[in-house]
Amino acid sequence: MDGWSIDVDASGVRVAGPRISFEVDAGEADSTSLRWGVFGRRLCRAGQKPERIRGMPRAVAQHVRASIARVAVDSELRAWVGRFDDLQAACEGGLAAGRWVPWDVRDAFLADRRSDFPTRLRKSNALATLSTHETEALDFSADDMAALVNATNEKVLRRELSAQRDFFASIESQPLTDEQARAVVTFDNRVQVLAAAGSGKTSVMVARAAYAVARGFVRPERILLLAFNKKAADELQERIEARFAAAGLDATGVRASTFHSFGLSVIGAATGRKPSLAPWVADGRELQKLSEIVDRLRDSNVAFRYKWDLYRIVYAAVSLDPAGGPADAYNRETRQSGFETLDGKIVRSEGERMIADWLFLNGVDYRYEHPYAVDVADATHRQYTPDFYYPDIDAWHEHWALGRNGKPPAEFQGYEDGMRWKRTLHEQHGTDLIETTFAEIVLGEGGFIGLEEALTSRGINLDWNPDRPMRREPVSHDQLVKLVRTFLSHVKSSRSTDGDLRDLLKTSRSELSGARTMTFLDLFWPIFDAWNEELRKGGFVDFDDMLGSAADSVADGFDPGYDLVLVDEFQDSSQARSQLVQELVAPPGRFLMAVGDDWQAINRFAGADLSVMTDFHQRFGPGPQLALTTTFRCTQTICDVATQFVSKNRRQFDKSMRALNQADRGSPVEVTHTDVPADAVAARLRRWSEEAGTDGASVYVLGRYNFERRDALPSEIPENLRVDFLTVHSAKGSEADYVVIPGMKSGTYGFPSTIADDPVLDLVMGEPDTFEHAEERRLLYVALTRARRGVHLVASPSRPSPFVTELLDEGSSGDGRLVVEVDGHGTHVPSTQRVRPCPQCNGGALVARTGGHGRFFGCSSFPACTYTTNDPIGGATTAAPPRRSAEATTPACPRCGRGTLRRRKGKFGPFMGCTEYPTCRYTRNV
Template sequence: MAMIAGRWSGRGRDGSEWVLTRADDGFAFRHRTGDVQIPAGEADRIAVERRWWRTFLTVTGTDHGGRGRLGGLTRREGQALTWAVGEVLLQSLEAWHDTVESAIAGARRDLVWMTEEATGALITARPNVTGVDQAKLVRDPASYGTEAVRLRIQAANWEVAAASVAAYRSFFDRVETSPLTEEQARAVIAYDNRLQVVAAAGSGKTSVMVARAAYAVKRGLARPDEILLLAFNVDAAAELQTRIQARFAAASLPSKGLQVSTFHAFGLSVIGQATGRKPTVAPWVTNGQDISVLAQIVGDLRKQDAEFGLDWDTFRLLFARPGGDLTGELVPDAWDAAQRVAGLKTFRGEIVRSHGERLIADWLFLHGVSYEYERPYVHDTVDQKHGQYRPDFYYPKIDTWHEHWGVDAQGKPPPTWTGYEAGMSWKRQLHRDHGAQLLETTFAGVIIDGTDLPRLRDELQGRGVTFQWDPDRLRHSSVKPVEDAELLRLIRVFMTHVKSNGLTRDHLEERLKGDGANRSERTRRFVQLYWRVHDAWQDKLAREGCVDFEDMLTEATAELEADRFTSPYRLVMVDEFQDVSRARARLTSGLLRGPGRHLMVVGDDWQSINRFAGADVSVMTDFNGYFGPGPTLRLTKTFRNHPVVAETAARFITRNPAQLAKQVVSAHSHVLRQSAHEGVCLCWVASASQISSAIADFLVDLDDRVRVGTVSAQVGHRVTVDVLGRYRHDRALLPSRVPDRIDARFRTIHSAKGLEADYVVVPNLAAGTYGFPSEITDDPVLALALTDVDTYPYAEERRLFYVALTRARRGVLLLSPENNPSPFVTELVKEGLVSVAAERGRNSVTVCPQCSEGTLRRRDGRYGAFWGCSTFPRCRFTTPSL
């Protein structure tokens, strides 16, 4: 082969000729399959390989696919080609670097934010110079790396942001009624493809959204008709629309065509435009009658199928207790004074030692089976190693004993239960020695796989025991079961998440194989009930030609993903992002298909309180994983809260490490003195019955302070007080008469989201099933339908309490019964985050030093007075004196 400068040629194994020619902009490759141009930046497609005494050429990305090596090169020719390829690559890398620097310089000059999309395109265009001698590069080789380029672009963006704030200061001062702060303006300017703004309560997130839309129009980044704002309810959407029109007009900007919509209204319009048939959302969904419809569905199923009715009652009465995790740690709810042990109270009144024993006892009771719990064994068993043996259950009508073992499917107890297996052997041998009849069940058989209760029933019936299920036996029980309404609400929440996450029967069956509460008889029974109700719900929707919100959002997303609806929006903004469901997130993602799309979401994961409506806070905490790379900015200055309120709320909520971190500061930090009723104050009451009078006293005292001028009201306005209850029935705590200078209203905390008042009263901060935190909202079965579960104790209830605190501009009054305080209250007291009011003479309540959840109460015992924890028997701390 004759070599010409910049030209190489030879023959392949099949005898075909090939020619490679160096050109100014790369290489030209000619082969029997055609001519291929190889740009300089792709010169790494050309490879020279030396095998023994032969040199081969491989060119990838051609029709021959690089499958065969092309021969004909001498060693010297191969070295020359390798050198030439390296030279071209280094030249292309220098050219690429110049392009990057030119783009950065242009962004700085024109005050243009370099988006992730633009950055990605630059990174993708970088030539691959792996294996090439980079000593000849003009600059330090590290400066050509993709990470170095990303850092330069990032630095340039923040330079652009700082310069833009200064250049557009007059715009940022006028676009909203109050001038935008530096961090608000930067959130507006950071015009990336994906941007998350984590906004503290009262930090002006709506101002940022309005200003962002106006800035996009002013800079020519998007026309009004290319902008979409999504809100969660009609009121929020209407407020945004009004603000947009008013502020655009003030800034002399056009707003016609800019769309503000709820997710639901927008989803319906997508389906209507894509299919020509706009669906109808079931009226019983839109008017809040969904639980009533579920009750009707369950009632019909019970009439049609007696087995369903039995399954429903069995789950509700035996498995659906508050807390619900029968696989977890035992939390005692009763005290056996005779045996001096804590345990769980059964329907019949005994105090038993485990979830399994209570389930068995209640199951026997509801079936009318006569039993005795821990009856002393008929034979004396006391010796040097053993006390008197008390088997778990005894059936007197058939003279049969029953032991419930705390062992797994392999017959093994927990590792810390020293001597348990030896005790099992001793008890079994004892029954054999005396010829006694012994029945056995296990934790695994009752709680996990559910096989032992049916087997126990067969064994007892085989011995002549009669079973007759009768829920009416509970009429005389002091233990109240879960009501139908509570189970219906749980099913509705579960349904919302199942649909939002697109889960099928197969998905749930796979998750049922997991660990912990997911893999239990309780969860399996719930899922079986759920699918019966789910199918009936879907049948009703189909009969009436309607959809529910979750199905509608799923269908709208399908239309977007199938390109049957082409989104005209270049800028999409989502308000209250902490409350999005997976279905809403998928719909949002569907709007971003294709280049040149921008998403800004604004929210506060600390205020995610709508899991009952499908909200999945993990969409926000994993924003980049779900929507792609982009910056996260924070609005940390609250314009609402008194500094003490802001600090107390932030310190309380940040105990949960699973949340997004941010520092919250008050714009009123110059307020150094904490006047009466400002900050966060705790008032103990003797019992829940005194809460209403405590609220009345607070309002009267506040009215007096307004009268004498120590508490100011705006001219022409009264001081506002919101009494924020955890439940609707807390409304009864609001006094019937309110002083003239005070405007007092009751709201639930959920309905107060987004609102504010001068003062907030949080009443009835008690522990218990319907306390605050509620023990009925975090049922473990919900984990089966959620993508990412926050395992921090009372995670959503903590966020709800944070929302209550941060509604207050000036001060918060917390009311808690000293005999049954909320663990939130004792945490605040222990951490020194509240001042304690002395007006009612109860400013010396002591938090339990052992559990930190209860307070110490004076009790009388067999040896006189002592102090014990209010959470007894869960905590059994005592002290003779304080």
């Protein structure tokens, strides 16, 4: 090179020419440059005077400059290429060994791909020095990586399914399906398996453990299977030992355990002192212990007693929506639906009921909707009747349905005009008006303080007495204790403090951040502290503390030593369980498979947080999501009915469910309407007994509640049938030939239950599932899918479950009806006599009633829905106007709650309009 030599290696650049030589060390290469202009070449080093380079040709100068730039980036480039080579080697090695390329390999490759190195390199003079291999590595993108790994894994999958065919055919008592085998071979770091009911998830867990040992991926003593109860853990351990032995594998060290047992062992091993579980926790007496704590606090603390009763009797029944919930009572005098108060009155809104109940408990004499002192009726207004009148102080009271924004619900059209009109009346006639709002009492911080001051300042003495005789049953002590227990479990699981929750309320400004919630928190934390003091005094822990302490031990460095963790029933995970699993698999090279079914998430009350499953990959890291859609249990008819029913909630994972033998659809799901469930159960048992013959059959009678046992089980049971009564919750994980569900009625203790979760739980849980009856819908799915051969539902004829109405209305397919209504003899009820859904509310069903004008059909959701008709088949389209009973002649306006709906005739024909027009402009078709 015209007498010039350039030597380049990792230590630097050495240049020698005819008249000059110099070196640039690797450490200074990044801050050194060779420049040229009209005055020749100059070597510029940081902090030094430029050095003139004489006689260096341009081509040599370009080579030197590129070499300096190359040395400056050499270490980064080597690492970049090394990652590329590692990925290539991992894919080649995985393909050769028949082993899935896990996410760890991708993550290592992506670690430096997140930097701006390629951009800097392409802008530098070093680009010209790259070899073909280095250029290939530089241009290899994350998309290229995904394509390479995915293609490799697809080849591994196909080869392993073929090479391990005999293993997959024999590792369980029945050959694995293609879906199951794929789940076993997909040996990634984070695998989520969505398992339909009866799809063999236990087989997948056992086979995956055996596959890991047989292929030499994981040693037996480094495999852990976690279950949610002792029965499931024992079954897993027995299956592991039996199937490993059958396959000639050593199962020594493979551990199946409950979360709780494993957590205790972790704490013992990490600290040298295994903790003791509180006896009242171990024995399932948590509610009893909490009741004892509450009783002590009520006896010793007057403020606590007051808030406990205030929340239990007044606040617990109130929703957080100013518009309120559905009506639960009917006023025969006014012929309007409404809400029953503690003293037996029927008011128009939940907010008014809350005020009335508080007044009653304080012994305040009031009149509800007493006619105003002045006759103000005119052509557009009926006589004004304020919400409350207090005769002792001659004062009127309006309670406005205003939210935090000072506005009424959007559907309350004309409401603000009505407010202005009423305020003007009081100003014109000099009458005393007390005003409260829903936002003030429920959503704000003041609660009832403002109303209390308004009344006492006018001379009313308040006499709080929660023991007054009540016409309506409030939330019981036991129910509130259950709420506290659930809240406590979630608080401990999420490690929340009082300050955390109150700060959350301050920043969120949600509907929760108000007096109702603050009252509950004022009750909860003293109970929480007393519970923890009981634990401290005995040196005990509870389940949630134990799981949290175990997770802390692992996070602090204790390693239980498991490389493969398999978790069963993952939809039932709590935050504490999730945290423990996260810590177990945090080190590189760990593998997690979580198996569950969000369609079977029914344990929110017990601390389960469905978001742990639905946000699986956000919590644990990227990886595949697989599905087991083939059930070994149910007929295709049961699959179709159950899937169609539960999958309407689009917030759940979208998946399918199909029977192993799809050709054998099985018999339709049956429905019988009767007020005597035991008779219907007995009749169906007789028919199943005849079908079963000498082979016999198993039957589950599944109740939504334990108390249904006494009304559901007949006195005589056929000898060839094994019949057990279980609650649906306790039946999860079990199966029988046939299933009877006897409690299909509407109401508080119906199915679905209308006992809604208290909104305060949303403070300590993931985002709530707002789909109507979401968990109850999943509960019925669980009940339906316990059956191998047939399902029979027993529904109330006067209060049919909306679930039954929906199933009957939609239970058909191209092959015919999947859900049929039968009488007590098993004969199909003609379509003309089938229960019909209410066309107005779409939640109730039309049931036969008798009123002052004879027989008619009304909605089973009455008084929430007051629809009636003489023609349940034609519904609202019947030619003749329906004859209405006294109970349904003048339904209340659903928008303003003040007026009633009257039949009117307009430009386009008859319609129903509110009597409060023009203040309220609500209308609907006849």
